[in-house]
Amino acid sequence: MTMFRLPIIDQTYPCTYTDLKGSEQIMLRNNGQQICTTIRGVNFKGSEFEALDPDEEADDTLLEQFSDFEYSTLNGGKGRSLFNFRLDFVMPLPILTHSKLVTGDLRVHMRLGDDIERDPAYEVDYLKLWLDYEDVHLEARKESGHFEIDLNDIMTQLPNSDSIQTCINCQWSDYSPYGSGMFGTMMCLRNYKTMYQKVFNKTAFLQMVYPEGKAIGFDCVQETYCCDQFEKRDRTFGYT
Numbered sequence: 001m002t003m004f005r006l007p008i009i010d011q012t013y014p015c016t017y018t019d020l021k022g023s024e025q026i027m028l029r030n031n032g033q034q035i036c037t038t039i040r041g042v043n044f045k046g047s048e049f050e051a052l053d054p055d056e057e058a059d060d061t062l063l064e065q066f067s068d069f070e071y072s073t074l075n076g077g078k079g080r081s082l083f084n085f086r087l088d089f090v091m092p093l094p095i096l097t098h099s100k101l102v103t104g105d106l107r108v109h110m111r112l113g114d115d116i117e118r119d120p121a122y123e124v125d126y127l128k129l130w131l132d133y134e135d136v137h138l139e140a141r142k143e144s145g146h147f148e149i150d151l152n153d154i155m156t157q158l159p160n161s162d163s164i165q166t167c168i169n170c171q172w173s174d175y176s177p178y179g180s181g182m183f184g185t186m187m188c189l190r191n192y193k194t195m196y197q198k199v200f201n202k203t204a205f206l207q208m209v210y211p212e213g214k215a216i217g218f219d220c221v222q223e224t225y226c227c228d229q230f231e232k233r234d235r236t237f238g239y240t
Contacts, residue, residue: 174205
């Protein structure tokens with residue numbers, strides 16, 4: 001079996017970061033598997049927005065500039081992750097429309113934590129997505145707190161035969177039956193195509209990806225990532 005390595009596709013885009021101690025412009029650096037940024041002189045990185053961990057060598061006085069941290073079981077459970085903050089940014093998203101590939105704007109508003117709005121009625125995590133390309137303007141109606149659900153909702157609204165050309169819509173991606181985070185926890189199964197095409201239910205999927213209770217060597221990717229193995233999903237097999 002040929003084992004394909006995921007290519008690194010670096011993207012950088014501006015973002016507004018807000019917490020109880022203020023708001024400022026930052027840059028998000030994203031390679032499809034890891035997010036990096038620098039806020040108030042502290043470097044953060046993580047596999048997803050819920051797991052942005054500060055540099056291990058960050059001075060405690062610099063960390064006091066932030067509202068809150070929480071112990072993270074993500075990133076291997078190695079440390080504290082940034083908590084109680086809000087992010088607003090636009091992420092480029094490839095769209096196939098009228099047989100041509102264009103770049104759409106996925107506008108993202110997310111909140112992680114319950115204190116940033118100073119209102120106990122707000123849910124702890126909140127996500128809102130909009131997609132704009134050419135003359136099309138769509139809004140996720142779910143507000144579920146998960147890219148999976150909100151992007152799938154947007155895809156049901158796409159006109160004609162338009163399609164998002166990223167992992168969320170790829171034949172070779174899926175989610176773990178054990179659950180997933182807000183963003184960045186898709187399982188890339190491009191190295192197991194023959195096995196995956198024989199999966200039609202949860203039991204078969206678990207037996208495939210966790211044989212004898214141990215995970216096979218799949219990569220975790222972001223819903224918005226795309227590589228040269230992309231094929232539009234037809235949902236004739238798989239778990240989700």
